Amino acid sequence: MKIRPRRSVLYMPGSNARALEKAATLPADALILDLEDAVAPEAKDIARTQVCAAVKDRRFGKREVVIRINGLDTPWGHDDIEAAAAAGPDAILVPKVNDAADVAHAEQHMANAPTSCALWLMIETPRAIFNANAIAGAGGRLSCFVMGTNDLVKEMRALHTPGREALLASLNIAVLAARAHALTVIDGVFNEIADAPGLEAICRQGRALGFDGKTLIHPSQIEACNRIFSPDPAEVARARAILDAFDRPENKGRGAISLDGRMVELLHAEIAKQTVALAEAIAGLD
Secondary structure (H helix, E strand, O other): OOOOOEEEEEEOOOOOHHHHHOOOOOOEEEEEEEEOOOOOOOHHHHHHHHHHHHOOOHHHHHHHHEEOOOOOOOOOHHHHHHHHHHOOEEEEEEOOOOOOOHHHHHHOOOOOOOOOOOOEEEEEOHHHHOOOHHOOOOOOOOOEEEEOOOHHHHHHHHOOOEEEEEEEEHHHHHHHHHHHHOOOEEOOOOOOOOOOOHHHHHHHHHHHHHHOOEEEHHHHHHHHHHHHHOOOOHHHHHHHHHHHHHHEEEEEEOOOEEOEEEEHHHHHHHHHHHHHHHHHHHHOOO
């Protein structure tokens, strides 16, 4: 089972050359080099040039590198996606996707990208939530949903609360749609950079909801995110014990066994495989 860790996915403003240089030293699993929200209109062109040059230079090591373009309905979107496709990042992140037709439109403009370049999508509008299953099944390159929780709260005219009550239905729907189509799904950002306990709580909530990781807005958030979205040593040891138990000759072909006084089923073995694969992939990054 091959898994790519996406515990911490850090936004970096494409217009800030120093930030792009610093990104190569940070322990984030993935970097989103941003041409959209983090870039003022007058800096869009220079951001595109800097980001695509940095990607072509392959200066980010083992980190997964994603370019977030401007929406395809903006004055910059089409130039962004054409330039990003030519640069060949690991993925291109398209915002403001509402339906399957938007996915097809994005893939059409990625025709010249390397086959290794995946499509990631922002899920950040009410229409996208209601169309999440159709969107998840629409793209041949599609590999990941990224939640745009700030935009969702704005569109819903809701409030940001510590428990994210207004967002829970949308988060659950997005996770279900992603899993139905074997996609990765990344939680939205936490806005309060100085609130370390709040970040930890929201990361734990995201993991409990089924997210693979979280988008971040500041390097100080990386450590907590990596730690919470990683299986801990006891969890990995338990997973290995389950796999070893099912591999014993006397347990071959059985759907359920007893391990340390507890019934363990094949579904627990599948979870254990995922846990071990993730732990090994994280160790590979280190």
